Amino acid sequence: MVLQVHRVLVINPGSTSTKIGVFDNDQCLFEKTIRHSAEEIGQFQRVIDQYAFRKAVILEQLHQEGINISKLDAVCGRGGLLRPIEGGTYLVNEEMLQDLRMGYNGEHASNLGGILAYEIASGLNIHAFIVDPVVVDELAEIARYSGVPDIPRKSIFHALNQKAVARRAALELNQPYRQLRLIVAHMGGGITVGAHDCGRVVDVNNGLHGDGPFSPERAGTVPAGDLISMCFSGQFYRDEVMEKIVGKGGLVGYLQTNDAQEVERRIESGDEQALAVYQAMAYQVTKEIGSMAVVLNGKVDGIVLTGGLAYGKTFVEMIAERVNWIADVLVYPGENELQALAEGTIRVLAGEEEPKEYPNPV
Ligand SMILES: Nc1ncnc2c1ncn2[C@@H]1O[C@H](COP(=O)(O)OP(=O)(O)O)[C@@H](O)[C@H]1O
Ligand SMILES: CCCC(=O)OP(=O)(O)O
Numbered sequence: 001m002v003l004q005v006h007r008v009l010v011i012n013p014g015s016t017s018t019k020i021g022v023f024d025n026d027q028c029l030f031e032k033t034i035r036h037s038a039e040e041i042g043q044f045q046r047v048i049d050q051y052a053f054r055k056a057v058i059l060e061q062l063h064q065e066g067i068n069i070s071k072l073d074a075v076c077g078r079g080g081l082l083r084p085i086e087g088g089t090y091l092v093n094e095e096m097l098q099d100l101r102m103g104y105n106g107e108h109a110s111n112l113g114g115i116l117a118y119e120i121a122s123g124l125n126i127h128a129f130i131v132d133p134v135v136v137d138e139l140a141e142i143a144r145y146s147g148v149p150d151i152p153r154k155s156i157f158h159a160l161n162q163k164a165v166a167r168r169a170a171l172e173l174n175q176p177y178r179q180l181r182l183i184v185a186h187m188g189g190g191i192t193v194g195a196h197d198c199g200r201v202v203d204v205n206n207g208l209h210g211d212g213p214f215s216p217e218r219a220g221t222v223p224a225g226d227l228i229s230m231c232f233s234g235q236f237y238r239d240e241v242m243e244k245i246v247g248k249g250g251l252v253g254y255l256q257t258n259d260a261q262e263v264e265r266r267i268e269s270g271d272e273q274a275l276a277v278y279q280a281m282a283y284q285v286t287k288e289i290g291s292m293a294v295v296l297n298g299k300v301d302g303i304v305l306t307g308g309l310a311y312g313k314t315f316v317e318m319i320a321e322r323v324n325w326i327a328d329v330l331v332y333p334g335e336n337e338l339q340a341l342a343e344g345t346i347r348v349l350a351g352e353e354e355p356k357e358y359p360n361p362v
Contacts (some may be wrong), residue, residue, distance in 0.1 A: 003025070004350070005024050005025055006024070006025060006073045006074065006345075006346055006349040006350065007022065007023070007024050007029075007071055007072050007073050008022070008023050008072065008073060008074050008075070008076055008342050008345045008346065008349070009021075009022055009062075009067075009069065009072050009074075009075045009076070009117075009120065010022075010023065010075075010076045010077075010338050010341040010342050010345070011058060011075065011076070011077045011078065011113055011116050011117055011120075011341075012077075012078040012110075012113065012337050012338055012341065013050075013054055013077070013078065013109040013110060013112045013113050013116065014109055014110075014188060014189050015041070015108065015109050015188070015189030015190060015216075015217055015247075015258075016035060016036060016041070016188070016189040016216060016217065016258045016259075016308075017033050017034060017035045017036060017189075017308075018033075018034045018036070018054050018057055018058065019031070019032070019033045019034070019337065019338055020032055020034075020058055020061060020062070020338075021338035021339075021341075021342065022062075022065075022067055022072075023338075023339075023342035023346070025346050025350075026339070026342060026343055026346060028338070028339065028342070029067075030065050030067065031338055032061055032065075034057055034061065035259075037258070037259070038217070038248075038252050038256070038257060038258045041247070042247070042248075045239070046107060047103065047107040047108060047109055047111055047112065048101060048103070048107075048111070048112070048115075050109070050112060051112055051115060051116070054112055054116060055116055055119065055120075058116065058120075059120075069120070069124060070124060072121075072124060072126060073126060073349060074121065074126050074127050074128070074129060074345050074349055075116075075117040075118075075120045075121040075124075075126065075127075075128050075129075076089075076117055076128070076129045076130065076131060076341045076342065076344070076345040077092075077110075077112070077113030077114045077115070077116055077117030077118075077128065077129075077130055077341075078110045078113035078130065078131075078133070078134075078160060078337060078341060079092075079096070079100065079110060079111070079113050079114040079130030079131075079133035079134070080096075080099075080100045080108070080110045080111040080112075080113055080114050080115075080130065080133050080134065080135075081100075081103055081104060081105035081106045081107070081108050081110070081111055081134060081135060081156065081208070082096060082099050082100065082104055082105065082133055082135050082358065082359070083099065083104060083105070083135065083359050083361060084105075084135050084136075084137035084154070084155060084361065084362050085133070085135060085136065085137070085356075085358065085359060085360050085361060085362060086136065086137075086356075086360060086362050087132045087136045087138075087159065087163070088131070088132070088344075088353075088356045088360075089129050089130075089131045089344040089345060089347065089348050089353060089355050089356065090129060090130050090131075090133075090355060090356045090357070090358050090360070091127060091128070091129055091355040091356075091357065091358070092114045092117060092118045092121075092127075092128040092129060092130060092358075093357065093358055095358055095359060096114055096130070096358040096359075097114065097115060097118060099358075099359075100112075100114045100115050101115065105135060105154070105156065106156075106208055106209060107246070108134065108208055108246075109189075110133065110134050113130060114128065114130045114133075117129065117130070129344070129345050129348065129355065131160060131340060131341050131344030131345065132159045132160040132163060132340065132344065133159065133160075134156055134157060134158065134159055134160075134207075134208075135154075135155065135156060135159075136155065136157075136159035136163075136201070137154075137155040137362045138155065138200040138201045138202060138362075139153070139155045139201070139202060139203060139204070140197075140202040140203060143202060143203040143295075153206065153211075154206050154209075155201070155204060155206070156192075156206045156207055156208045156209070157186070157192035157194055157201070157204045157205070157206070157207050158186035158188065158190070158192050158207065158307070158335070158337075159201070160335075160337050160340050160341070161186055161306060161307070161335040161336060161337045161340070162184045162186055162192070162194050162196070162201065162204075162306075163201075163340070164335070164336040164337070164339070164340040165184060165186075165304050165306045165332045165335070165336060166180075166182050166184050166196050166304065168332060168336070169182055169184075169302050169304050169330050169332075170182075172330065173301060173302060175301070177196075177199050178198050178199035179198060180196070180198065180199075180301045180302070181195075181196065181197055181198065181296045181299050181300055181301050182196040182300070182301055182302050182303070182304060183195060183196070183289050183292045183293065183296070183300055183302075183303045183304070183326075183327070184196060184303075184304045184306065185285055185288070185289060185303070185304070185305050185306070185307075185319075186207075186306050186307040186335070187215070187285065187305065187306070187307040187308070187309035187310055187315075188215075188216075188307040188308050188309065188335070189215065189216050189217050189218070189258060189308075190207040190208060190215050190217070190218050191205075191207060191212060191213045191214075191215040191218075191220070191281075191285060191288075191307070191309075192204055192205055192207035192212065193205055193212060193213070193285065193288040193289055193292055194292070195292040195295040195296050197295075197296060202295065203292060203295045205220075205221075205288060208246060209245065209246070210222055210227075210245045212284075212288050213281065213284035213285045213287070213288050214249060214250040214251075214253075214280070214281055214284055215249075215250045215251070215281070216250055216251045216252065216258040216259070216260060216309070217246070217247055217248070217249065217250055217251065217252045217258045218245065218246050218247075218249045218250045219244060219245045219246075219249030219250060219253065220249070220250070220284060222245070227241075230244075250281070251263060251277065251281070254273070254277040255273070255274055255277055260278075260308070260309050260312055260315065261312075263277070263278055264278075264312060264314065264315075267314075278314075278315065278318075279318060281315075282315055282318035282319050282322075283318075283322075285319050286319055286322040286323050289303060289319075289323045289326065290323065290326070293326045293327075298326075300326050300327040301327060302327050302328055302329075302330050303323055303324075303326060303327050303328070303329045303330070304329075304330045304331075304332060305319060305320075305329060305330070305331045305332070306331075306332045306333065306334070306335060307333075307334070307335060308333070308334060308335075310331055310332065310333040310334070311333040311334065316329075316331055
C-alpha cells in the first residue's frame with residue numbers, strides 16, 4: 001500500500017517571533033524562527049494590526065526557501081484567544097475567525113495563527129486548521145476561584161507545547177502520560193506553569209493577563225490595589241495600562257528588551273541591574289512551580305522546563321537549584337509546537353480523526 005503524503009504549512013505566531021514550518025506528513029522539510037524585536041512589534045497598536053506584516057514575513061520566507069505554496073494540502077495556525085474549548089484539531093470557520101479578529105478572550109499573537117492560516121489556505125482553495133489553542137481548558141473546579149466572584153480564573157496557556165513536552169517526558173520516564181504527575185514550565189515571551197495531573201492540566205497561571213511569573217514581555221501577577229489606583233489616576237489610557245501588563249512588562253519594562261540572550265550578554269559584561277531582573281524572573285518561576293507542587297499534593301514525577309528561555313543555561317540553573325528537591329528537572333529547550341501542529345493536521349487529513357467544529361465548549 002502506498003502511503004499518501006500530505007504537505008502542510010504550519011504557522012506559529014508568538015509574542016516575540018513568528019515560527020513557520022513545512023511538513024510532508026510528520027517529516028519536517030523546513031522550519032524557521034523569525035524573531036521580532038520589541039520596537040518592531042511595538043509599532044503596532046493592536047495584535048490584529050500585525051496581520052499584513054506577519055503575512056509578508058511568512059510569504060517572503062517561503063519564497064526564499066523555494067517552497068511552492070500551490071503544492072500545499074492544508075495550512076494550520078496556532079490559535080488563539082477563543083472561547084474555552086477542549087483540546088484537538090479544529091477547522092477554521094467563520095465563527096472562529098470572528099472571535100479571533102475581535103480577540104474574544106483578549107489580544108495575543110496566536111489570534112493571528114488561525115487568521116493567517118485561513119487567508120493563505122482560502123487563496124489556494126484548501127482547508128485551514130488550528131490545533132490545541134491557548135484556551136484549552138481542563139482546570140479543576142477549585143482552581144477557577146479567584147476570590148472575586150465576577151472574575152473567575154481562566155485557562156490561558158501554552159497548551160500545545162505543554163502537552164507535547166509532557167508526552168515527551170512521559171516517554172523518557174517510561175510511563176504513560178495519563179499516569180504521571182508533572183509540572184511543566186513553558187518559558188517564552190509569556191511564561192506558564194501547569195500542573196499536569198494524570199493527563200489533565202488541572203491548574204495553570206493565566207499567562208496573558210497578569211497572573212504568575214513575569215516574563216520577557218509580561219508583568220505576571222501585580223499588586224491589585226496599586227494597579228487599580230494606576231488605572232484611575234487619570235494619567236493613562238486603558239491601552240497604556242494594558243501594555244504595562246502585556247507587551248511592555250517584565251524584561252521589556254525593566255530592561256527595555258524582550259531578548260533574554262541580550263540580557264545574558266549584559267550580565268556577562270557586568271550589568272548588575274540585568275542580573276537582578278533575570279534572577280527575579282527565575283525566582284518567580286520557582287515560586288509558581290512550588291505552588292503547582294502543592295496542587296499535586298507533593299507527588300511530582302518530574303518538572304519540565306521548556307520554551308526559548310530554557311536555552312539559557314544560567315537561567316535554567318537558577319531555577320533547577322531551587323526546585324530540584326521537589327522532583328527531577330527535565331529540560332527541553334525551545335518547543336515542539338510546529339511538529340504538534342503538523343501532526344494534528346495530518347491526523348485529520350489522513351482520516352484518523354474528525355476535525356472538531358468551533359465552538360465546542362468544555
Ligand atoms: N539560546 C537562547 N538563550 C537564552 N534565551 C533564549 C535563547 N533563544 C531564545 N531565547 C529567549 O527566549 C525568549 C523567546 O522564547 P520563545 O519560546 O521563542 O517565545 P515566543 O514563542 O513567545 O515568541 C526570548 O526572550 C528569547 O531571547
Ligand atoms: C497566551 C499564552 C501563550 C503565550 O504566552 O504564548 P507566547 O509565549 O508565544 O507569547
